[in-house]
Amino acid sequence: MRALDISEVVEQTGLRPSTLRYYEEIGLIKSIGRQGLRRQFAPQTLMQLSLITLGKSAGFSLDEIAGMFGEDGQPDLSREDLRTRADDLDKQIHDLTVLSKALRHVANCSAPSHIECPKFQKLLRVAKRPKKR
Template identity: 65%
Template sequence: MKSLDIGALAARTGLPPSALRYYEEIGLIASEGRHGLRRQYGPEALLRLSLVALGKSAGFSLADIAGMIGKDGRPDIPRGELRARADDLDRQIRDLAALRDTLRHVADCRAPSHLECPTFRRLLRLASLRGARRQAAAKRDLGPATGR
């Protein structure tokens, strides 16, 4: 594949040219040069932008992603961080599934008042416990250096 100018790369990726220029500035992609005033990018830019999109979808910051891609273009992906992020996603999926089930129950419950429904009351208690556990874990993760 031949080089793409910044407009063509923007069209292929759905990213605005300003984002592409910023990504180049922070080292996520590199241009091969210019054709007139327009930056030119090689085919590897598409691959790198796909890695950036995947990393962002997984919740990594651009700085994290830049560290994973590396200056030489070779990915240096910390597998432990990926596993930890996958574990976080599993927890989010469980929490969202519980929330979905609660909402469906509330929508379908035949009790005159949701507060009279024993299932709804149990779901509320479980939600409170999950919230308390999340807060405790967040405090533990912040550690004593934050003063919290």
């Protein structure tokens, strides 16, 4: 498999060149060498970027994400860690589900104001304290 120009990576990931350079600068990804001035990326990097994007959408910081990769750029988490991450996600999923359902309910609810709707009340009880993360 041949190395990829930055433009190809941009093409395939939808990220901007400046973002890729930034990611490299902070050590999140690595380029495999240069062709003249130009960075060359390993095809591997594409999957890494997929994971990074996914991780971000799950609310992880770049720093946290960086910690999930080993020196080789391959995901490197203990089974323990993986389960902890999954547990976190499940909690987040649960909260979002409550919110989504509440929104849908309110959309169909006939109570004169949202505040008076009991489901809405319940929603507020779920949202008690900010997370640790």
